[in-house]
Amino acid sequence: MALLEVTDLRTHFRTDDGIVRAVDGVSFEVEKGKTLGIVGESGSGKSVTCLTIMGLNAKRNTISSGQALFKGEDLLSMPPKRLRDIRGNDIAMIFQDPMTSLNPVHTIGRQLVEAIKLHRDTTSRQARARALELLKAVGIPRAERRMDDYPHQFSGGMRQRVMIAMALLNDPDLLIADEPTTALDVTTQAQILELMNRLQREFGSAIIIITHDLGVVAETADDVVVMYAARIVERAPVNNLFNRPHMPYTWGLLGSLPRLDVETERLTQIPGQPPSLLNPPRGCRFHPRCPYVMNICKEQEPELRPISDDPGHLQACHLDEQTKDREAAKLAAGSLAEAS
Amino acid sequence: MSTNASTNADRSYAGTGSELLAVEDLKKHFPVTRGILFQKQVASVKAVDGVSFTVRSGETLGVVGESGCGKSTMARCIMRLLDPTGGKVVFEGRDITRLSRADMRPIRREMMMIFQDPYASLNARKRVGFIVAEALEVHKMGTEAEIKRRVQELLDVVGLNPEHYNRFPHEFSGGQRQRIGVARALAVNPKLIVCDEPVSALDVSVQAQILNLLKDLQRDFGLTYIFIAHDLNVVRHISDRVMVMYLGKIAELAPRDELYREPRHPYTGALLSAVPIPNPELGRQRKPIVLQGDVPSPLNPPAACNFHPRCPRFQEGHCDVDPPPLYSFGTGHTAACHYPLESWPLTEEEMRRPSSRPQSRPSEEPAPTT
Numbered sequence: 001m002a003l004l005e006v007t008d009l010r011t012h013f014r015t016d017d018g019i020v021r022a023v024d025g026v027s028f029e030v031e032k033g034k035t036l037g038i039v040g041e042s043g044s045g046k047s048v049t050c051l052t053i054m055g056l057n058a059k060r061n062t063i064s065s066g067q068a069l070f071k072g073e074d075l076l077s078m079p080p081k082r083l084r085d086i087r088g089n090d091i092a093m094i095f096q097d098p099m100t101s102l103n104p105v106h107t108i109g110r111q112l113v114e115a116i117k118l119h120r121d122t123t124s125r126q127a128r129a130r131a132l133e134l135l136k137a138v139g140i141p142r143a144e145r146r147m148d149d150y151p152h153q154f155s156g157g158m159r160q161r162v163m164i165a166m167a168l169l170n171d172p173d174l175l176i177a178d179e180p181t182t183a184l185d186v187t188t189q190a191q192i193l194e195l196m197n198r199l200q201r202e203f204g205s206a207i208i209i210i211t212h213d214l215g216v217v218a219e220t221a222d223d224v225v226v227m228y229a230a231r232i233v234e235r236a237p238v239n240n241l242f243n244r245p246h247m248p249y250t251w252g253l254l255g256s257l258p259r260l261d262v263e264t265e266r267l268t269q270i271p272g273q274p275p276s277l278l279n280p281p282r283g284c285r286f287h288p289r290c291p292y293v294m295n296i297c298k299e300q301e302p303e304l305r306p307i308s309d310d311p312g313h314l315q316a317c318h319l320d321e322q323t324k325d326r327e328a329a330k331l332a333a334g335s336l337a338e339a340s
Numbered sequence: 341m342s343t344n345a346s347t348n349a350d351r352s353y354a355g356t357g358s359e360l361l362a363v364e365d366l367k368k369h370f371p372v373t374r375g376i377l378f379q380k381q382v383a384s385v386k387a388v389d390g391v392s393f394t395v396r397s398g399e400t401l402g403v404v405g406e407s408g409c410g411k412s413t414m415a416r417c418i419m420r421l422l423d424p425t426g427g428k429v430v431f432e433g434r435d436i437t438r439l440s441r442a443d444m445r446p447i448r449r450e451m452m453m454i455f456q457d458p459y460a461s462l463n464a465r466k467r468v469g470f471i472v473a474e475a476l477e478v479h480k481m482g483t484e485a486e487i488k489r490r491v492q493e494l495l496d497v498v499g500l501n502p503e504h505y506n507r508f509p510h511e512f513s514g515g516q517r518q519r520i521g522v523a524r525a526l527a528v529n530p531k532l533i534v535c536d537e538p539v540s541a542l543d544v545s546v547q548a549q550i551l552n553l554l555k556d557l558q559r560d561f562g563l564t565y566i567f568i569a570h571d572l573n574v575v576r577h578i579s580d581r582v583m584v585m586y587l588g589k590i591a592e593l594a595p596r597d598e599l600y601r602e603p604r605h606p607y608t609g610a611l612l613s614a615v616p617i618p619n620p621e622l623g624r625q626r627k628p629i630v631l632q633g634d635v636p637s638p639l640n641p642p643a644a645c646n647f648h649p650r651c652p653r654f655q656e657g658h659c660d661v662d663p664p665p666l667y668s669f670g671t672g673h674t675a676a677c678h679y680p681l682e683s684w685p686l687t688e689e690e691m692r693r694p695s696s697r698p699q700s701r702p703s704e705e706p707a708p709t710t
Contacts, residue, residue: 041543141633155634156407185406185570185635190614190628212543215616219623238620254618256548258577260600261617266555267548267577273513274543 002029009066024230035207037221044227092167096179098159102151109147134165157188229285236313246315357396366427387413389588400565402579410588452525456537458517462509469505494523515546594673604675
């Protein structure tokens with residue numbers, strides 16, 4: 001049994017303009033000790049998926065349905081008290097912005113100790129020792145002294161390390177990292193990614209990493225989920241996804257990326273904008289922007305189904321497989337026809 | 341494709357484009373004061389500290405560096421949005437560093453800026469038509485009807501519907517707003533456009549749209565760009581030459597392909613090795629050279645070579661005593677390092693062990709590149 005099994009997750013928000021379907025039927029699993037990458041552009045529902053699993057959406061005006069089984073227990077239907085036990089203990093989360101996710105008026109040490117004492121029956125001294133151990137583990141220099149510093153005395157990269165230390169305090173089985181390196185510079189990003197990889201090896205936690213950076217996903221994830229307009233459009237082990245992407249949106253994402261390892265004179269651009277989730281397009285949600293659109297795409301929404309010779313690789317697209325293999329090969333050669 | 345390739349070749353360093361902008365020893369120090377009534381200067385933040393380079397007509401100079409390295413301050417000094425503390429900015433052969441507001445006005449028409457945040461850089465209370473037309477009106481370029489026609493033409497050029505003339509910025513998405521920013525910069529037919537992180541706030545698919553648009557406009561209107569970004573992939577894609585900045589100084593300046601193929605400064609090497617590659621097999625073989633610590637405060641930068649506390653090839657008694665000048669490594673390639681990288685890529689081990697002989701003093705002759 002997988003550590004986390006999400007089935008047909010839906011999160012809808014009631015707004016003045018109507019119902020926003022922010023997550024609309026999402027299913028995936030996370031295995032113990034593995035890393036799942038969720039990629040997609042802003043507004044595709046990556047963050048809301050994870051907030052829903054963690055029960056962190058505001059209760060008012062939110063309608064959630066589906067199942068999220070964590071070690072066999074459904075996170076969505078369990079009593080709030082039980083969820084509070086699990087959150088921060090068995091499942092921990094790292095947020096994008098380390099500037100705003102720490103409390104500015106308490107010292108780092110105090111915030112770490114609070115998180116330990118909430119879940120464990122220890123003395124303050126033991127909790128402090130544990131906090132210190134983790135600050136050292138995440139590479140904060142002179143950790144004894146820095147325990148009593150306030151968040152503003154730390155740099156962005158250091159704050160993100162503190163956030164990671166806080167997430168790891170109680171040896172979580174699952175770590176959800178929502179754009180953990182987006183606000184950081186490349187050299188700091190390299191430090192943080194290396195740290196997360198090392199900690200995963202040492203602590204054996206499973207990680208869900210949410211990002212819009214395909215480079216980060218390629219280097220950290222075992223499995224990848226691509227989201228577009230509140231739905232999963234492709235899901236596969238990382239090598240399969242990058243070597244043989246099977247969905248025009250994924251091609252667009254890969255082609256629109258300027259990169260160091262491929263020479264391109266002109267980037268493939270995906271025309272238009274992501275659709276509104278108040279009123280998503282009929283049929284395939286990508287069809288208005290898709291250069292390969294057919295009549296069936298406008299009428300019938302494609303199901304997420306495995307490709308014929310690779311049952312682990314799921315995709316939602318009506319195109320036939322020969323065409324897709326041909327286009328994926330072209331993309332690999334760096335010459336995908338520009339979308340008209 | 342082939343035409344693009346040939347124009348790129350024409351713009352290689354030895355190209356003939358005339359010099360549009362020259363920056364000489366540019367400095368911008370922000371005073372740090374203490375005291376309420378009598379403000380006494382106690383220190384200064386050396387945001388830009390002696391930067392010199394030239395930009396030729398029709399080329400794109402990419403500027404990379406981490407937050408706080410002075411990229412944006414430098415851009416604002418060039419635009420005279422900030423007054424430099426020292427040094428010179430020469431635009432089309434004319435020193436504009438000390439020009440008065442009135443004398444500056446006709447020159448402002450020649451250089452425009454595109455800003456990072458498409459949400460904050462457009463006035464939310466003005467209609468798009470007004471935003472794009474404002475510069476035309478300030479510079480009195482045409483009658484009302486002419487200006488309106490010009491604005492609609494501009495909206496069309498940047499890929500927006502000209503009929504959206506009367507809409508407000510909030511009615512547009514992030515990518516569309518950045519197009520408005522581009523239209524505004526183009527309005528007065530500038531020669532130089534300074535783009536300060538124009539795509540950092542955008543999603544990848546939209547980022548590609550804007551990058552392609554900027555390239556097309558450069559081809560069609562012969563624009564010159566200074567393109568500031570922290571994303572090395574983006575900078576490589578758009579630039580002809582690339583300048584790497586660290587703590588207010590130039591670490592390395594080279595033609596694009598040379599910088600990415602043969603970086604000489606250890607900081608450039610560390611930056612390049614830190615970029616994740618969207619290819620699982622290649623990416624996982626990559627061994628990033630992880631720098632220790634953070635960028636030091638520009639309030640109190642390290643002595644001599646300002647990169648020495650984080651540098652893997654730091655040599656005590658040399659790098660922290662003797663500030664490295666910009667050594668030459670062939671045509672148009674300079675780097676400020678006593679112990680430049682011998683080849684690329686290097687393993688972390690090789691990175692730490694520089695060849696024992698330090699770089700010779702710069703001379704008139706370009707230093708041998710071996």
